[in-house]
Amino acid sequence: MFKSLNFKVILFGFIFTFFSSFGQSFFLGLFNSSIRDALSITHGQFGSIYASATLLSSFILVWVGKKIDDFNILKFSSYVIILLSISCFLFSKISSIVFLFISIFLMRLSGQGLMSHTATTTIARFFEKSRGRALSTTWLGLSLAEFILPLLIIFLLTFIDWRNIWIAISISVIIILPIVIITLVKNVKLDSREKSSVLNIKTKDIKQWTRVEVLKDYRFYIICLSMLAMPWIATGTFVYQSFIVSSKNWGPYVIAQSFMVYSVLSVLTLFLSGFLIDKFSSRRLLIYMNIPLLLSTFVLHYFNSPISSFAFLGLIGISNGLANILGSSTWAEIYGVKYIGSIKALTTALMVFSTAFGTALFGFLIDKSFSVEQIALVSGSYILIAISLLFLIKNKLNPQYL
Template identity: 90%
Template sequence: MFKSLNFKVILFGFIFTFFSSFGQSFFLGLFNSSIRDALSITHGQFGSIYASATLLSSFILVWVGKKIDDFNILKFASYVIALLAISCFLFSKISSVAFLFLSIFLMRLSGQGLMSHTATTTISRFFEKTRGRALSTTWLGLSLAEFILPLLIIFLLTFIDWRNIWIAISISVIIILPIVIVTLVKNVKLDSRETSIATNIKTKDIKQWTRGEVLKDYRFYIICLSMLAMPWIATGTFVYQSFIVSSKGWGPYVIAQSFMVYSILSVITLFLTGFLIDKFSSRKLIIYMNIPLLVATFVLYYFNSPISSFVFLGLIGISNGLANVLGSATWAEIYGVRYIGSIKALTTALMVFSTAFGTALFGILIDNSLSIEQIALVSGSYILIAILLLFLVKNKLNPDYL
């Protein structure tokens, strides 16, 4: 399907999304209890620190992420790798609330923010005809991490101090990733494009929107409402998985095991979504993105059996698979790829901001004695409103042609 350079760029994206997992909420949430015990803080306090640090990282990401339009990928990725390695090491040294804030800020900026931003921006710009399949393959890296890391970390925490785990992660980042970028994307420039005989997408005929122009387009905000549902709801779920487990009376391994179903369905959906985007376009698929997530909130609200955990996270996995690919392809289809780094820096920052919002909201609701069922009802209401608004503009999502 892909020629040599095409394959290298996809492998680069795959590895970078895998390593972005160290800054993702599902991974950091695994250390929630250990950190709270070490610092003697509550769920709500942890949530507030997590949310405020994430919020700050989203503001910084708007500016830093924009620079990917100005540097070649090798140089930009080198900076991101260095920041991620430093962030992981600092995370192992958390000894106070202030240090916790700094560590989470750096992990969210470098891991969830810049690692995924670097991968998806490179893929979105480099690929045209096969963008959907390329993005879906790239996001398999994160799905693989979500599949193997929760159970692995829970197992390691039974006999290894959590600080030593983070030191090992830092070492792996600084050893593996420099080799990856030199081997795979050394020759990729800003104007490099996929090798193909022909392409059905004539990007020169599509208006190339600047970030300022995008901010004046009402469609951008309606699409964002839907795209931000998955990040804040899933983040709240992942960060407070221990609260959900205790509320529902599930065993300690139920959520971790359910992540395997989440990952499997994410992978299946990623593959299907990639092919569907290349065939029908992401603009026609985005309306369906959050329907599984809406059903997931109903499952969490209504059912208490441990089996419902697998159904709940499985449905989130389906929406996650859709959202990961659609979240990058949609912007490139509507607004072009010339300024895609700048645009995606903004949308990635908004995504990170929404995770901060979800963490803070879940923490506040929990501290105010709301049940997980009531929280599910709040989440479902937001999703339904976002779907209805997107439905109203679904026929107005075409690009402007020159």
């Protein structure tokens, strides 16, 4: 399917999304208990620090992320690797609440933010004809990490101190990733992009939007409403899964097995959506992205059986697979690729911000004695509004041609 330089760029994206997992919520959450014990803080204190640090990282990412348009891939990714390695090392030295805030901020910025931003921006910019399949393959890196790292870390924590694990991660980052970028993307430039005899004729004439122009386009905000539904609702669900489990009386083993369904359906959707995007375009698929997520809130609201846990997380997994690819390819299709780094920096920052928002909102609602069914209703109402607004402009999502 992919040849030569194309394969190298995809492998680069795959590895970078895998390593982005060190800054993702699912990975950092594995050390929640160890950190709270070390600092003697509560769940609520940890959640507040996590949300505020994530929020700050989203603001910084808007500025730092746009620099990918000013440097070649090798130089920019080198800076990201150094920052990630330093962040991992500092994480092993957490000794106070202030240090915890700084460490989470750096991990969210370098890991979840810049690593995934570098990978997806490079793929979206480089590929045209097979952008959907390339992005779906790239995101499998994170799916692989989600599948193997939790079990590995839980196993390692039984006989290795958590701080030593982070030191080992830091060393792995600074040894492995420089070899990866020198081997795979040293010679990659925008003018070495994948050639498409069919699409090149069209894309040459597409208006290349700057970030300032995008911010003046009303379509951007309506699309963002839909794009941000998955991050904040899924993050809230994952962070407060213990609240959902206790409210529904599902039991820990049921939710653990349900996460396997989530992972499998995410991967299957990644594969399928990549081909669908290349065939029909992201713009046409966007309207369907959050329908499974909407159905998941329906399941959570109306059903209490343990079996419904599988349907609930499985439906979230389907939307997650769609959102991962559409979140990168849609912007490239509508606004062009010349300034895609600057645009993606903004949208990635908004995504990171929404995860902080989800954590804070779910916690606030739980503290206000909202039931899990009421929280599902709030989430479902947001999704329904976002889908409805997107439906109204679905015929206005085509790019502008010069």
